[in-house]
Amino acid sequence: MRKRVGLTGLLHHLNPDVKGVFVGEGYTSALAKAGVLPLVIPYLYEEDEIHALAENLDGLVLTGGEDVDPTRFGEEPLPGLGEVSPERDDLEYRLVRAFMERDKPILGICRGMQVLNAALGGTLWQDLSRQKKRVLQHRQNAPRWHLSHHVFVYEGTRLASILGSSEIKVNSFHHQAVKDVAPGFIVSAVSADGVIEAFESREHRFILGVQWHPENLWRKHPLFYSLFSAFVDAVQQSC
């Protein structure tokens, strides 16, 4: 039977009376191609539902989206903070813990990386351009598949072995980023301005976060498919 990977998504309001989950097709198609069954995770809040999700799914992908509520990592909201989704923060924080307890693979993309870090005791830049000096433009004005800035991958990291390269170019659609890395994690890649662009756990089977959007790149730049296939390899190996 195919292994099952759950994806979190945006709580999208179609109109004031109708809301539901939105997950970009780039994520689900990459996972299906890599050989697992991608399943969109509904907005459920009961503790037994969270644990049933973690029991029944073999891996978790935290997708891109809104900002993380800074009061969740011990800061007051500052000017420059964007839209926050309390429902999504709540759901994803609890899913991260439930999957981690079971040592099931987690891949965090953009907001997903930030949520992972905040949920596990790290902090975030609420708005890079207001808080950090001399930063690059991390919100590119170009198609989603365009590679806009360089990223330097640290030797000896899992990310380096996945990508097989120490310098790559990535797309960039973020204004927040990891500031203090959560305990047990190491930085795997940075951009030229020192912004953390990827990190990974040293203590788990597979927990990796990237700040860019491989789901918008893999069709045009096959190198980025390797992130999904490496994650799926870890999922396939788990029992």
Ligand code: MN
């Ligand atoms: Mn960037």
